Amino acid sequence: MNTDTELSPSALRIADVAQALVQQVGYNGFSFEHISQAVGMRKASIHHHFPTKVVLGVAVVKRYTQQFEDALGQIDRQFSAPHQRLLAYADLFETTFGHDHRLCVCGMLGAESSSLDEAVNTEVRRFFELNLSWLQRAFQDGQRSGVWHQRHSAQDLAETLLSLLEGAMLVGRSVSQPMGPRRTCDVFLSGVTA
Amino acid sequence: MNTDTELSPSALRIADVAQALVQQVGYNGFSFEHISQAVGMRKASIHHHFPTKVVLGVAVVKRYTQQFEDALGQIDRQFSAPHQRLLAYADLFETTFGHDHRLCVCGMLGAESSSLDEAVNTEVRRFFELNLSWLQRAFQDGQRSGVWHQRHSAQDLAETLLSLLEGAMLVGRSVSQPMGPRRTCDVFLSGVTA
DNA sequence: GTCTATATTGTGATAGAC
DNA sequence: GTCTATCACAATATAGAC
Secondary structure, rough: OOOHHHHHHHHHHHHHHHHHHHHHOOOOHHHHHHHHHOOOOOOHHHHHHHHHHOOOOOOOOHHHHHHHHHEEEEEEEEOOOOOHHHHHHHHHHHHHHHOOOOOOHHHHHHHHHHOOOOHHHHHHHHHHHHHHHHHHHHHHHHHHHOOEEOOHHHHHHHHHHHHHHHHHHHHHOOOOOOOHHHHHHHHHHHHHHH | OOOEEEEEHHHHHHHHHHHHHHHHHOHOOOOOOHHHHOOOOOOOHHHOOOOOHHHHHHHHHHHHHHHHHHHHHHHHHHHOOHHHHHHHHHHHHHHHHOOOOOOOOOHHHHHHHHHHHHHHHHHHHHHHHHHHHHHHHHHHHHHOOOOOOOOOOHHHHHHHHHHHHHHHHHHHHOOOOOHHHHHHHHHHHHHHHH
């Protein structure tokens, strides 16, 4: 299940660098040569671990999704209150963004999706569906316990919050004093409260 | 002032195609060859009108910002109620997204910003600042007239809504039945209402 | 303004030695 | 697993004829 277990130490370093590059410059913005320089190996060696760029891209997204899934599990175990869970969720994005204004891997790849291989797009979709169903459950819990109003479906609230967090990182890259994902989440949630 | 006036008919067609390509596959996702094929001219002819890709990119963003500015002026003349103005604003994004799931030009370029020339990034920033100040004014009007609560500053509400709309397009590319920018805006505004 | 032709560099990918 | 060497092709860009 854990993709990392299958990766050799070198492959791990490559995947780390590739992920950072995706978050910084996007899939179409980096080459095997960039990875080569960052990781201190020749291009041919990168190809030994990941034969094609598509294979590398898919591996990066799968690993990222796995890490995210683990983080969501941790949140569930740590917090029971829906509001706390959502704030912890927003903090995942805040932490990523705080790291040199990196984007969410799948936010970046979602933007580029029209030019990507379907194998990559499929994994990106999986990431979003996973996030949406987790968020939907959190909103359902909040609505059932009466903490939030029920003007909108939990499904709509989930997609709205996810869009907000992804967008906050995107916009935050181009404004001088960005609020960041966490604060935009506060603004949104305070409006949802009953 | 109007950049279009300075562009010859051929240059206009090129800019149109380039803008569509930016919205679909991003700045790093298209080449002069793609433009060449779409517009029916040779690569060298494209270079005659726009000597470098950066010059072309800057021209596309300037024109896009100008068009957006015009649209905002029209909204101001057509609607006086802040709520109506914001819904019309969201419809600008909805229309763009409805067109083959195209992204906002500056949303796409904002994501790619780390790999772009500063001349392009500067124009992208201008676009966002323009939008934020327009949104801020709309929220201020709504708060002064008592339509909305004042839990958050108009500035924060502006950046939150902008992030939401940009993010809704991004996420909308990778989910099966996207809400679209307009509906996410409805969800957000209903929470802001006093 | 548009074309052909070409220069130059970058890119994804492979072959084969060590 | 990593390397050197190389391929085929795509990218941005320029020179110069028409």
